[in-house]
Amino acid sequence: MENTHKISFVNKYLFSTDHKTIGAQYTIMGVLMAAVGGFLAYIFRYNLAFPGQNIPLFGALGPQQYNSFVTIHGMIMVFWVGMPVLLAGFGNFLIPMMIGTDDMAFPTLNMMSFWIFFLSAVILLASFFVPGGAFGGGWTMYPPLSANGYMVRDPNFLSALLSGSSLLILAVALEFVAMLMGGINFLVTTFNKRTKGMTAFRVPLVVWYINIAAVIFMFSVGPLVAGAFMLLFDVVLGTGFYDPARGGDPILFQHLFWFFGHPEVYVLLLPSLGVLAEVIPVFSRKPLFAYKKLVYLALLSAVLSVVVWAHHQFIAGIDPRMATFFSIGTIIISIPFAGIFLSFMATLWGGSIRFKLPMLWALGFIALFLIGGLTGLFLGSNAFDIYAHDTYFVVTHFHYTLFPDIFFGFFAAFYFWFPKFSGRTLNNTLGHLHFWLTFVFFNCTWFVLFFNGLAGQHRRIHDYSAFSNFSGGIYQTFEKFSTIGAICLILTQFIFLINVIMSMSKKKNAVKNPWEATTLEWVADSPPPHGNFPVMPEVFRGPYDYSVPGEAKDFLPQNQQ
Amino acid sequence: METTLTNPVASRKFISDGVLGMIFLLTTEAMLFAGFISAYIVNHAGATMWPPADQPRLPIGITAINTIILLASGFLLFFFSKNFKSNQANGKNGLGILMLSMLLGLTFVSIQGIEWVRLIGYGLTTSSSLYASFFYLIIGFHGLHVLVGLAILAYLFNKVKNSKSTEDAKNTINACKLYWYFVVGIWPLLYYLVYLS
Numbered sequence: 001m002e003n004t005h006k007i008s009f010v011n012k013y014l015f016s017t018d019h020k021t022i023g024a025q026y027t028i029m030g031v032l033m034a035a036v037g038g039f040l041a042y043i044f045r046y047n048l049a050f051p052g053q054n055i056p057l058f059g060a061l062g063p064q065q066y067n068s069f070v071t072i073h074g075m076i077m078v079f080w081v082g083m084p085v086l087l088a089g090f091g092n093f094l095i096p097m098m099i100g101t102d103d104m105a106f107p108t109l110n111m112m113s114f115w116i117f118f119l120s121a122v123i124l125l126a127s128f129f130v131p132g133g134a135f136g137g138g139w140t141m142y143p144p145l146s147a148n149g150y151m152v153r154d155p156n157f158l159s160a161l162l163s164g165s166s167l168l169i170l171a172v173a174l175e176f177v178a179m180l181m182g183g184i185n186f187l188v189t190t191f192n193k194r195t196k197g198m199t200a201f202r203v204p205l206v207v208w209y210i211n212i213a214a215v216i217f218m219f220s221v222g223p224l225v226a227g228a229f230m231l232l233f234d235v236v237l238g239t240g241f242y243d244p245a246r247g248g249d250p251i252l253f254q255h256l257f258w259f260f261g262h263p264e265v266y267v268l269l270l271p272s273l274g275v276l277a278e279v280i281p282v283f284s285r286k287p288l289f290a291y292k293k294l295v296y297l298a299l300l301s302a303v304l305s306v307v308v309w310a311h312h313q314f315i316a317g318i319d320p321r322m323a324t325f326f327s328i329g330t331i332i333i334s335i336p337f338a339g340i341f342l343s344f345m346a347t348l349w350g351g352s353i354r355f356k357l358p359m360l361w362a363l364g365f366i367a368l369f370l371i372g373g374l375t376g377l378f379l380g381s382n383a384f385d386i387y388a389h390d391t392y393f394v395v396t397h398f399h400y401t402l403f404p405d406i407f408f409g410f411f412a413a414f415y416f417w418f419p420k421f422s423g424r425t426l427n428n429t430l431g432h433l434h435f436w437l438t439f440v441f442f443n444c445t446w447f448v449l450f451f452n453g454l455a456g457q458h459r460r461i462h463d464y465s466a467f468s469n470f471s472g473g474i475y476q477t478f479e480k481f482s483t484i485g486a487i488c489l490i491l492t493q494f495i496f497l498i499n500v501i502m503s504m505s506k507k508k509n510a511v512k513n514p515w516e517a518t519t520l521e522w523v524a525d526s527p528p529p530h531g532n533f534p535v536m537p538e539v540f541r542g543p544y545d546y547s548v549p550g551e552a553k554d555f556l557p558q559n560q561q
Numbered sequence: 562m563e564t565t566l567t568n569p570v571a572s573r574k575f576i577s578d579g580v581l582g583m584i585f586l587l588t589t590e591a592m593l594f595a596g597f598i599s600a601y602i603v604n605h606a607g608a609t610m611w612p613p614a615d616q617p618r619l620p621i622g623i624t625a626i627n628t629i630i631l632l633a634s635g636f637l638l639f640f641f642s643k644n645f646k647s648n649q650a651n652g653k654n655g656l657g658i659l660m661l662s663m664l665l666g667l668t669f670v671s672i673q674g675i676e677w678v679r680l681i682g683y684g685l686t687t688s689s690s691l692y693a694s695f696f697y698l699i700i701g702f703h704g705l706h707v708l709v710g711l712a713i714l715a716y717l718f719n720k721v722k723n724s725k726s727t728e729d730a731k732n733t734i735n736a737c738k739l740y741w742y743f744v745v746g747i748w749p750l751l752y753y754l755v756y757l758s
């Protein structure tokens with residue numbers, strides 16, 4: 001008896017092929033990795049504010065460790081938090097529910113996708129414990145540091161294979177395989193498994209955006225994998241692809257990396273924007289403004305995203321004419337995103353807005369992303385970028401884009417769909433506390449660092465004591481202010497944790513459709529059983545029929561005739 | 562349980578799940594090779610002498626024959642899939658053709674392997690020059706894809722042999738053959754770039 005029970009536990013929670021379980025696995029794994037990434041950030045931020053001092057819960061931080069921690073922090077937040085939570089997590093939870101089907105097209109592939117992802121995370125974390133420590137040459141892995149610099153000390157095959165840089169490359173490659181399997185599943189499911197009546201332009205925008213993100217990912221990842229393998233062979237097989245002394249070219253890696261690296265930004269951004277496109281109409285009680293055009297804008301941005309990459313290389317010695325081309329491309333690509341945000345504004349305009357928790361996160365996202373997006377325009381023009389390159393200005397810019405994207409996007413989705421997928425409700429007061437403190441402390445952490453960046457402070461130096469213009473005075477005060485903000489930001493997340501634990505320990509009390517929304521997932525039970533719907537719902541209308549004139553209710557579910 | 566919940570619009574599938582998934586996978590694969598090829602072209606164009614004077618030359622002749630062997634394998638697979646239904650109607654499954662296609666694929670990698678061993682003996686190693694590095698990188702990755710392709714064809718062989726429904730077998734054939742077409746189809750380009758240019 002007991003034995004059979006155990007097997008069913010393994011099948012139900014570990015090797016489940018149910019899309020909701022896999023979505024939860026990805027999300028939980030992403031949150032755990034975010035804790036690791038946040039802890040690393042705490043350590044190096046502490047060192048920047050109080051250089052040379054003993055760091056509580058850690059100890060002294062050496063320069064090499066500082067480099068490793070900064071590198072792996074970036075890697076974790078992009079590839080082990082952003083990707084699993086926004087792409088794999090949202091995709092798995094939402095796509096089958098919103099298009100009205102029982103599961104993914106390839107459930108077994110889906111399960112394998114998660115376990116390959118899990119393996120990649122284990123390899124990444126294991127790289128902290130190999131001789132020489134985790135890779136510390138920056139998250140972009142530029143050669144020569146990654147190929148034959150001081151990171152790889154002992155160039156025999158086995159020790160080279162077990163070095164921080166090759167383990168990192170290996171982990172990233174496996175993570176890509178996992179996301180590729182997920183992406184194929186999302187696309188095939190969306191193409192082939194939509195329920196009756198769910199035509200292309202009745203599909204909720206978030207499903208569109210996750211699929212477009214998957215396409216961008218699949219189109220751009222190949223060259224990076226090619227570049228990464230060449231890098232791996234430089235490390236372990238002694239090839240010289242990136243070694244100028246042997247005829248190779250280190251800039252080549254930068255091209256291959258950023259051909260993927262820039263589109264990756266949109267892979268992370270589009271799923272979150274999709275979440276906003278679901279949340280904002282529900283809490284404005286208005287149809288999403290220009291729904292179809294938002295699909296076209298995202299497709300346009302997908303096309304443009306692969307012709308802007310060299311804006312990361314303005315100081316790498318590329319041809320100035322090429323730099324101008326990429327500058328113009330970069331500034332043009334802000335147009336579709338400006339369009340998307342304007343549509344959100346227009347949706348809010350004149351709506352009867354309900355300031356519920358998901359809506360607060362969505363509005364916070366817009367407010368912060370505005371700052372991130374506008375500073376991006378500065379950096380896109382090569383004249384300014386040559387000055388600001390590799391300063392805190394850049395770091396602050398991308399934290400103002402990626403933090404709202406990954407965390408505000410995630411929390412907007414979490415507070416919105418948690419009642420649906422867990423069947424339980426969250427505490428509202430704790431939720432408000434969580435939102436407001438996160439919003440305030442994020443700005444405390446980052447806004448001041450714009451000034452450090454404009455003063456020319458470089459991002460990759462672990463101790464500024466030797467630089468008198470930064471080691472005392474206002475810029476060091478800013479560093480301290482930022483660190484205290486970061487510590488408070490991290491502590492604030494415990495409020496969230498407590499809220500979730502409290503809610504999970506209570507009875508299931510969520511209703512089917514707490515927000516009075518129209519899309520199909522709200523038709524299912526909370527939580528949805530295996531197979532999602534007792535009978536597949538038939539769809540008769542688009543996803544955003546709010547406040548339709550002449551109707552008794554102010555929302556019409558998609559399955560209502 | 563799942564069968565009672567089958568989607569009411571399964572008939573909407575213009576393309577089967579397997580074929581569609583394979584198309585997306587191969588798009589990614591094509592971009593992977595595009596990455597290798599563009600890196601190769603950039604380095605080739607920037608090099609003063611290609612191949613370097615002190616490096617052994619690649620076996621152009623035998624590889625030309627090998628190219629024909631691989632193309633023949635692809636053609637046989639095409640032939641197999643084209644005649645699958647009529648063969649089945651005649652009470653045969655045509656698996657002999659598929660077997661022959663796989664054997665030709667196996668011959669291709671075997672010859673490649675023998676050539677690699679000889680080249681290493683002549684002093685062409687991964688670290689002997691950039692020229693050699695690119696050779697092993699690109700041709701090696703293609704060889705890896707041939708091996709994966711053969712595994713896929715072996716899976717297909719097994720599936721067709723044991724499959725009860727013709728429709729099911731047909732879908733598997735359509736998905737699996739795409740992978741082999743990709744492996745075969747990209748080879749002449751790689752042969753031209755790496756061996757001839």
Ligand SMILES: [Cu+2]
Nearest residue numbers: 262309311312
């Ligand atoms: Cu970029």
